[in-house]
Amino acid sequence: MIGSLLRALGLALPLVALPAAAEIYTYTDSQGNRVFTDQPHKGATRVPLTPSNRMSANPHGQAPKPSVSKTTPRPGPIFHYQMVRVLVPDPDATVRSAEGNLIVSVTSEPGLQAGHGYRLLLDGKPTREAGTSPVFALENIDRGTHQLAVEILDEHGRIAERTANQPFHMVRMSLSQKRQAKPCQLADYGQRPECPLADKPKEEESSILPFL
Incomplete structure (x- = not known):
């Protein structure tokens, strides 16, 4: 009996000697x-420890709440x-604009679904964020041949459809070319960029002397 008690105390002593934390x-x-x-050691730093998984997570005896999964469907x-296609301009069209401006129109069948949006690509780069408008106004396009394509993005940002590249040719007319195509009239000076006021011809003075 005494031996059993001593053995039990011997097993308990190391547990008592362990620090609480x-x-x-x-x-x-x-x-x-x-x-x-x-x-502790000179120059040593303390390592933060996470609580042991043997510690009670519910010290007050309350039943733990079931965990709720928050996974995204x-x-x-x-x-x-x-x-899906580009309506305007036509494939391989030649566009003439002194400012390099272009209006692009797209369409799809069926029509755009809820949460979806059109995104226009010029030479492989998006011209703006996807939106519901099928009309795009582009400005200051460099002269030369360019490629147009349109994508439809769904509500998750995935590409639902994409057209093949469609070429067009931008011809930016110079002011002199525009004046040749449509000569400036007196009323055009100061109104059309190719007809500046500085180039307006002086009105001829009347050769009839005023009555004295």
Whole structure:
């Protein structure tokens, strides 16, 4: 009986000797090795420890609340359109504009679905964020050949449809060319960019002397 009691006390003593909350320190020794110890050491820093999983997570005896999954539902399959194309300009069209401006119109069949948007690409780069308007106003396009394409993005930002590249040719007329195509009239000076006021011809003075 006494022997059993002594053995029980012997097993309990090491548990009593353990600190309630052990501290762990770390430092680098002279050989450059990282050392971890439970004894304070000069130049050592304390390592923060997470609570042990043996500690009660509910000290007041209340029943733990069931965890609620907050996973985002996976998006459904992509909706596909029967047809998407650029209406204006026509394929391989030549556009003449002194300012390099162009109006682009697109269409789809069926019509744009809820949450979807058109995005126009000029030479492979988006001209603006996707939107519901099928009309795009482009400005200051460089002279030369360019490529247009249109994409439809769904509500998750996925590309539902995309057209092939469609070429067009921008011809930016000079002011002199515009004056040749449509000569300036007196009323045009100061009104048309190619007809500045400085170029307005002086009105001929009347050769009839005023009556004295």
